[in-house]
Amino acid sequence: MTNLxxxxxxxxxxxxxxxxxxxxxxxxxxxxxxxxxxxxAGKTSLMRVIAGVAKNYSGQVExxxxxxxxxxxxxxxxxxxxxxxxxxxxxKEVVNFYESLYSDxxxxxxxxxxxxxxxxxxxxxxxLSRGMREKLIIALTFARKADxxxxxxxxxGIDAMARKKIINSIILWKEDKATILIxxxxxxxxxxxxDEVVIIKNQTVFAHKSTDEIRENHESIEEYYEGLYxxxxx
Amino acid sequence: MEFKDNIPIYLQIEQYLYRQIAMxxxxxxxxxxxxRKLALELTVNVNTVxxxxxxxxxxxxxxxxxxxxxxxxxxxxxLKQTRQALIDDKLDExxxxxxxxxxxxxxxxxxxxxxxxxxxxxx
Numbered sequence: 636m637t638n639l640x641x642x643x644x645x646x647x648x649x650x651x652x653x654x655x656x657x658x659x660x661x662x663x664x665x666x667x668x669x670x671x672x673x674x675x676a677g678k679t680s681l682m683r684v685i686a687g688v689a690k691n692y693s694g695q696v697e698x699x700x701x702x703x704x705x706x707x708x709x710x711x712x713x714x715x716x717x718x719x720x721x722x723x724x725x726x727k728e729v730v731n732f733y734e735s736l737y738s739d740x741x742x743x744x745x746x747x748x749x750x751x752x753x754x755x756x757x758x759x760x761x762x763l764s765r766g767m768r769e770k771l772i773i774a775l776t777f778a779r780k781a782d783x784x785x786x787x788x789x790x791x792g793i794d795a796m797a798r799k800k801i802i803n804s805i806i807l808w809k810e811d812k813a814t815i816l817i818x819x820x821x822x823x824x825x826x827x828x829x830d831e832v833v834i835i836k837n838q839t840v841f842a843h844k845s846t847d848e849i850r851e852n853h854e855s856i857e858e859y860y861e862g863l864y865x866x867x868x869x
Numbered sequence: 870m871e872f873k874d875n876i877p878i879y880l881q882i883e884q885y886l887y888r889q890i891a892m893x894x895x896x897x898x899x900x901x902x903x904x905r906k907l908a909l910e911l912t913v914n915v916n917t918v919x920x921x922x923x924x925x926x927x928x929x930x931x932x933x934x935x936x937x938x939x940x941x942x943x944x945x946x947x948l949k950q951t952r953q954a955l956i957d958d959k960l961d962e963x964x965x966x967x968x969x970x971x972x973x974x975x976x977x978x979x980x981x982x983x984x985x986x987x988x989x990x991x992x
Binding site for chain 2: 665666667799802803806807809811823826827828846847850853854855856857858
């Protein structure tokens with residue numbers, strides 16, 4: 636197995652407060668991995684640090700052999716909430732923007748994904764349901780050719796059909812060597828898909844385990860995850 | 870298909886394929902669906918399907934043709950054993966269930982034949 640991401644001694648503070656403390660994490664290429672933790676545990680912060688969006692951290696983040704933020708950004712694709720776009724922006728305008736911003740963005744690939752997700756290029760962002768919006772974000776993210784895909788809570792508040800579509804797009808579009816990190820606070824909906832789980836607790840990577848290993852102990856992924864929180868207070 | 874979450878998924882995929890072979894849904898010499906197709910059909914990771922197929926190759930029930938995919942063995946003896954193993958599994962389950970109901974082993978044959986006779990009369 637080849638290491639894709641290597642984080643060493645990472646500390647991240649926001650407003651003088653530790654969000655992440657002494658994080659060490661190594662991810663291999665070619666995996667689907669869940670990033671689990673309660674709301675506010677620091678999942679999004681960790682993704683933002685990896686993605687080079689959050690700045691004020693100490694420690695090392697190395698992706699595909701490079702430590703520079705610009706290098707990392709070029710090797711990963713991070714879902715963002717489309718927050719920079721106005722409500723009346725059309726999907727095709729968002730696509731044009733992505734195309735001009737990322738040299739590895741493939742319009743053909745996006746078109747395949749868009750058809751799969753049944754999205755219309757002329758729709759405006761404020762016409763999209765929550766599920767459609769999430770499908771668009773996933774299509775934009777996967778239309779880039781990257782080593783690491785960071786999906787931040789792609790299943791939040793969407794219906795079962797949209798979830799199924801997104802899960803199938805992960806199975807269909809993931810290239811063999813690419814790694815996908817998916818954050819969620821609820822593991823059941825994606826547990827059959829996972830190679831590994833990373834659990835954030837107490838502002839750090841509290842556990843990192845292969846799902847086969849967990850299941851070989853006759854534990855479900857949910858039981859394992861909840862068990863880590865129950866040990867609290869001893 | 871529904872997976873149990875506390876058993877490794879690759880083992881459950883193996884069981885699923887073994888069952889398909891035992892039931893002749895997948896026939897001797899037949900090509901099994903591609904890794905990605907199986908992954909999509911079962912909503913699992915491609916890596917997990919690969920692991921299951923690798924093990925089944927090692928066990929001899931599948932074989933790989935380079936660049937063509939995975940095929941079910943044509944070894945009649947192995948196919949017979951596979952079918953027998955599945956039957957044995959179901960019988961084990963039946964016997965265990967009866968034992969939990971307090972039925973002794975030496976009563977099993979009688980109970981089963983009475984049951985089958987009753988069923989015949991109703992048919």
